[in-house]
Amino acid sequence: MINDIFDDVGFGVGCALYADDGAIWKRGRNTKQVISGMQTAINKVEEWSIECSFKMSTSKSSYMIFSRKKEDFKDIKLLLYGKPLEQVKSFKYLGMWLDGRYTWNKHIEEIDKKCRRVLNVMRAIAGKEWGAERDSMITIYQALIRSTVDYGCMIYGSASESLLIKRHLYNIKKIVGKKCINGRNRKEEVIMTRMRLGHSRLNASLFIIGVHETGLCENCGEKETVEHVIYNCKRFDEERKELISYLNERGKVNKDLTYLLGYDFNRDRVGYRMLIEYIYTTGLSERI
Numbered sequence: 001m002i003n004d005i006f007d008d009v010g011f012g013v014g015c016a017l018y019a020d021d022g023a024i025w026k027r028g029r030n031t032k033q034v035i036s037g038m039q040t041a042i043n044k045v046e047e048w049s050i051e052c053s054f055k056m057s058t059s060k061s062s063y064m065i066f067s068r069k070k071e072d073f074k075d076i077k078l079l080l081y082g083k084p085l086e087q088v089k090s091f092k093y094l095g096m097w098l099d100g101r102y103t104w105n106k107h108i109e110e111i112d113k114k115c116r117r118v119l120n121v122m123r124a125i126a127g128k129e130w131g132a133e134r135d136s137m138i139t140i141y142q143a144l145i146r147s148t149v150d151y152g153c154m155i156y157g158s159a160s161e162s163l164l165i166k167r168h169l170y171n172i173k174k175i176v177g178k179k180c181i182n183g184r185n186r187k188e189e190v191i192m193t194r195m196r197l198g199h200s201r202l203n204a205s206l207f208i209i210g211v212h213e214t215g216l217c218e219n220c221g222e223k224e225t226v227e228h229v230i231y232n233c234k235r236f237d238e239e240r241k242e243l244i245s246y247l248n249e250r251g252k253v254n255k256d257l258t259y260l261l262g263y264d265f266n267r268d269r270v271g272y273r274m275l276i277e278y279i280y281t282t283g284l285s286e287r288i
């Protein structure tokens with residue numbers, strides 16, 4: 001029933017509905033025309049609701065103006081059941097904070113706040129000599145920070161570079177990065193950390209941020225993940241032999257990389273060198 005709520009909103013009005021969370025929008029240069037189009041659409045939705053004996057909440061409904069003009073749009077009135085709707089400057093829709101000037105400022109601020117809370121907990125439980133081990137820290141990072149940052153990143157990725165990097169997200173990654181790096185060759189550590197965090201320039205990662213069309217390996221047609229290039233990619237069958245037979249001997253071949261990227265592996269000097277060599281001879285070092 002609710003699925004046809006926006007069926008009749010009129011030409012040029014966009015709509016989206018997710019469960020009972022709906023939005024309609026209209027765009028144009030002429031503010032007056034846009035507003036009158038929107039009011040007509042709201043009236044249609046209102047009619048639909050009366051026909052279906054369905055009451056929408058006026059207190060939970062609001063409207064927002066998206067514009068980069070300097071106008072303040074204060075005189076605009078949109079009515080639902082004869083009551084004026086509240087005009088808001090930002091609004092959370094399906095987990096994304098929208099702001100009227102498309103800066104994504106609010107959304108990034110919210111991600112930043114959320115991630116900082118997690119980081120404070122991580123700081124509290126991590127210690128050099130004691131505390132949560134690196135593996136647990138990475139699990140926490142992936143579950144609570146990475147997922148938050150990744151959600152909707154193809155959309156808010158259009159925010160200005162300075163907002164994304166200088167002010168917020170870069171700092172978060174830096175703090176997490178520091179937690180995971182200690183000693184050894186800096187470049188190798190960076191490679192190991194990137195593989196652990198799943199941040200790389202492999203196609204599957206590029207796909208997540210919207211800069212690769214499929215995320216698949218051009219050679220094998222499978223998802224090009226860290227796991228794929230280390231264990232499965234046919235391009236590197238030859239280079240891989242030595243590493244795999246070494247791991248086999250020790251009973252350490254597990255397809256989910258838990259040993260290779262795990263804490264114990266740090267103490268396995270021979271295995272560690274073999275993995276690093278594999279990453280360099282295959283040229284993967286340039287893509288991770």
Ligand SMILES: [Zn+2]
Pocket residue numbers: 217218219220221222228232233234235
């Ligand atoms: Zn492949």
